[in-house]
Amino acid sequence: MGSMDHDTDGSQNKLGITGENRRRSNFHIHLPSTPSITTLTRGGTAISGARSVPVSSANSPTEESGRSDYLSLRNSQYGRQQYLPEHTRRDVFVKKNIGLHSYKVGKRRTRVIYSYDEIFKYRERVRATIKQSAAHPFVTRVFWPTDCVPQSLEPSVLVGFRNSRSDYLVIAIFPGIDIARMADTLRGRETLEQPLSESAGLKGAYDPSKLAVVGTLNFKSKHGLPLVVEISSRGATPRFYTQEAPTAVHKLNGHSKLNGEYGMKSRAMPFQVIFYERPLPRRLQYFSFMPITLELADRSSFNADDEDCKKLRSRRVLVDQMTKDTIFGFPQTDEENCINNWINEINLSHELGTLLEKAVSLAAVLPSESHSLKDRIVIGTKLLFSKTKNLLSFVWSLLAMAVMWILIGGLMLYRVASEAVLIIIEWQPKSSIPALKDISATIQQLDLRLQQACYWPIQYITLRNQKSNLFLKTTFHPEYIRFYNSLWLVANDIIIGAAVGAYIIENRDYIVSFVDYCINEILTTGLRRTIEWLMDWPGGLKLNNELAAFFGELFLWVIEFWGGYLRIFKPYLPDIVYLIGLSGFVGATFPIALIADLISFLTIQIYCCYLASARICNWQLTVLVSLFHLFRGKRRNVLRNRIDSCDYDLDQLLIGTLLFTLLTFLLPTVLVFYLTFACARLGIIIINAMLESCLALLNHFPLFAIMLRLKDSKRLPGGIEFDLVEESATGEENCTDTVYIRLKPIALPVTAMFQQYFLLSKRIQRHYLSLRVIALLLTGQFVPIQRSRLYSLQYSMLPENRYGIWELWFRLHLFSVTVRAEVKEKFALITSG
């Protein structure tokens, strides 16, 4: 069921039908146990709707079968019927005055639940209403481009798609041109070497049989075209008339009364006018029903096996079934096809318009029978221009080809080298042993960069191949954003990295002394002092002296042992800091990753102590629990996972109780040592996590997308929106049969851009801020840190399996072949000219 949960307090008659909204609503939907349908609506919506069922065939034998795709929409404020396209049906299928249970969910939303009965009853009522007042069974739908209405308002010809007898999509308006000539131009008879539909970027993009001259604007004379539009003054709302024979309506009523002769202006049919602004393909604008996804499709929801994703998906399937098929019995595909078709045509409109305009202007000056001098001069200069342009582009492409061959060679060499490095990095001798890249942040970063670099050529080739194809442009736009986003991020990374590196190198002495201080004061002396404190009844806790002394000496030995190695390491510290500084020139991510690794390296002894104490603590707690069961005369049944009572032998009881008492009194000592090291380890993990979130930001921030969003939000479509234009705004009193709707693109919400971050933070929350983790930590069990899961964000812009060397070679080869073909073509153009 569609939702109208966005912009709820806005204008009263706004109907949002984005795919995104639909999808989002599924998260909120409450599923009652009995089969019923749920939807979201906003309070106070005064519109209602249902699918208008075709008036039964007995009554209207002439009716076309495919004309049931509109919706009866009753506006109770005005007390009359309006019509909306069927695709809004779901969203409009929200009725305030049929019996339904609604309750407030939040401040702005009302949740409405229908039951089967109510829906069927309601549908029956709607059916009856339509039968009774069959005055307007049909509606003519016109998509009207607001951006190309001629300023002069001179008589013009409308060109557009004729999707059905009553469904028009105007794409361009040509002032001052003859209807017949326009039709000829469309057919590509004289002007174009090939028909429009066969031209480079448009092949297969649309159905050429639908493209036609559909009507006129401000024409005074009669003609046989179906649409007649009048605009009285500049800025006024266009008024629509039709010249189609009003067949069905009148036959339906049992009269064959015609409203005047064929070809006259007739207002028998109500109009539904949808204003839209043509997206400019040159600026990479386009409309989209579904919001654009910035991550790769196979990465879109992280891992497929993720349990919450699975839950979500199954719920979505359930909701889809409930809302679409079972209740309504409407096939979902028709509607989506319909709307996708419109969107496709709208996306093509500007390009088609400019092509046609070119053709028309060329036809206007083409040397036909009469050669005026002026025409010849114009043609001559145009030819000369095109010739020099061809020559220049030929030379340029020759140069580009030479550079391309060098680049291809370099790329292949680089690819082989990086493959070797990647194989070493990702090598796992056994599945239990982590790969090199899972241990070190630096190597992980290296892996990411190498994989990105392997993917770039392929991305670039794909983009370049699709560049000329207008039809595919919309589908490859996300790829374009991804490609430039990652390029830009790398560039940014290097710029920031240079600054960071220079800073580190300049302040080397200070940094070295600081690290030295840390090693001396914190990692050696500080730790020793802490352990000595623990050995001597810390904070008044009366620990077992002997055990504390044993633990203390053990850990002191470990620390001293590692301290010896650190002393060997210390003289090389300046060089290491210098190296970190230098690595900044490869990108700021590398110094950060190196620092994270350095911290991990310097604190290995803490990790060892933590591991040892955690093992001891966990062992002791496990033993204590089972001895406690023995103490009570119980036993844990592993097979049934429950506690059974058990008769122990006397010797078992005696020894068990002795040990239980012993371990209980020793527990505080063990716990204190464990908690100390656990806290130290936690601190190190937090520092590393902060560094790694810096890495994630630098590697993945949707910089390019945000820039696009600020610069031109139409390049990041997040769905479409139908907006009912208010009656008063149109200023038309007598034109009661026309409904004006505005079609607007919705920009991708910023939250959608950062959705991955939200997902990641949710996942981190669930994994690390839960009670389970605290329990694990307190009982000394291993808290798993799944590095690969944290890094899934970073790899989300990359395909799951990287393209192999042969794949790359094959693509590059294909690419070079196409480039060569282009050069040959250009050469042929020059020689022929």
Next chain:
Amino acid sequence: MPRRPWRKLLWVHQPYPDNYVDASFLSQLKRNLHVQQYSFWALSSDSTVIISHVYSVAIFVCVFVAIYKDMYNPAWFASIGSICTLVGYFAWDGLGEENTTSRTATAKSAILIVSTLLGLSPVLKSLTQSTSSDSIWAISFWLFVLNIFFHDYSIGSKKTFPPTLSTNLAIAAATVLASRLSTTLSVFSFLLFSIELFGLFPIFSRWLRSYSFVAHLILTSILAVVTEVGMFYIGGWWALGVWSVAILSAVFVAPGWLIALQKYKNEIQGPWDPAKPVLRSR
């Protein structure tokens, strides 16, 4: 018009108000049907079962005080306890019919326990060094109280003996007390003695009780004498006096009091089904 007599039937419509209570309503009520009258001597002889367990706890405390204050050599107590245990074992082995465990197994577990004690004694000695003595006394006091409450005083031989929880409580108390002792030998001897007293002696006394009640009474009087002597040595006349008064009141005053309280007994029974709460445990 005479009304029809009231009947105790809920499903019949009767010409009486809803809250009407007929005089015959409780006619079938019976009171104190199964209450049996106690005899004073039977009660007081039964109380010796509890008294004998209390005696063993008291003996144990006396032994601890003696060892803690270095009044006697701890090995003495261990050897006396071991000799008594051996005697008791042979008596039980010779006279008892159902012996499920073989002698080798018993010897094996005895050796195991003794060696474990030997190994753990040095650790136990230092276990509660940093804890103050007062908390140890409190812990052991409560453990003994719980032990006395959870002990199984029933007559007759059951397989699940000794009772797990009370034995464990007593051993835990003994371990805690043992950790206050100063030498390894005293820890070992004390623990050995406590295991014999709390692990093995209840089995013997229970068997003896079922074997012959007179023998049980004799054993109880021996225990009483030993305890009185111990009390006298530990606490002097004053402790002996208090102890004797407490024991005598438990044996003679308490049964009399119970019989005197019998007149307040009010047990109701009738033809209805008394509702019993069903506690379902998993």
